[in-house]
Amino acid sequence: MNSKLGGKYILGNSMTPAQALESIGKGLKQKRIQKRATQEELASHAGVSLxxxxxxxxxxxxATENLVKIMTSLEVLKGFVDLFPESQGLTPQEEWEALQKKRFNVPKRIRKSKEINRVRLD
Structure with missing residues (x-):
């Protein structure tokens, strides 16, 4: 498998998905506590269950949608979204096609013909 992603998990990243979820949960809890909000208040504000x-x-x-609701309520969504700069108005398909063109339209090295070299020697 020749993947740009390096297989199931990115090499060099020792964090498993379970560890990432735990870290995200702890971070959001800390943010909630900083805002002096209870779990009940956050649930009500975000429109999710306790x-x-x-x-x-x-x-x-x-669910991702619920995570977004909570991140919005805790005012951390913008920081997360900013990790992924917007494209230049292209759809994902158009971005992929542009990347393919860029990869395959690289000019090949042009060799000088022997005749040109002979002319210069004459």
Whole structure:
């Protein structure tokens, strides 16, 4: 498998998905506590259930939409979204096609013909 992603997990990154979820949960919990909000208040503000907030803070998986709601309520979504700069108005398909053109339209090295070299010697 010749993948740019390096297989199932990126090489050099020792964090498993479970560890990443735990780290995210702890970080969001710290942010909630900094804002002096209870789990109940966060759940109500984000429009999610209390059990979902508890699951997330304990490192369990939640739906992406619910994660976004909580991140929005804690005012951390923009920082996350800023990690991924917007494209130049291209669709993912157009970006892929542009990348393919760039990769395959590289000019090949042009050799000087022997005749040109002879003319210069004459």
């Amino acid at each position: 059990s979902l907030v508890k699951r997330l803070e304990s490192g369990k998986s939640v």
